[in-house]
Amino acid sequence: MKSVTLKIQGMRCDGCANTIKALVERAPGVKTVAVTFASGEARILYDPAATDEDRLVAMVERPGFRVASRAP
Template structure:
């Protein structure tokens, strides 16, 4: 399943890299891409392994805001 989050708080390539690492560390998440200019994170995930809310929480725990 593919999902895109809009993310506030990214200011540089290092931020985008940090978010990509957070996504890659989540069980069942594959193909994570973070676009700094669009302020988006796109990824494929298996909801049976990790619920979307857990992925969102991991991004927020890293210091970024997921925009609803």
């Protein structure tokens, strides 16, 4: 398992955080997702054999959010 923390721009409330969580959670290879509106961060634990960072970022950005940075 690998983990990544994404810094997300564009979240305006807890609902946005829940939207992102629900989206990423059902993606193949994703184990756990925690999204915090207050800090603007998503922490994702995933199986690197089934998905990768680029795919996770694309998933977050599809509804209109922007990933400003990534950290392990």
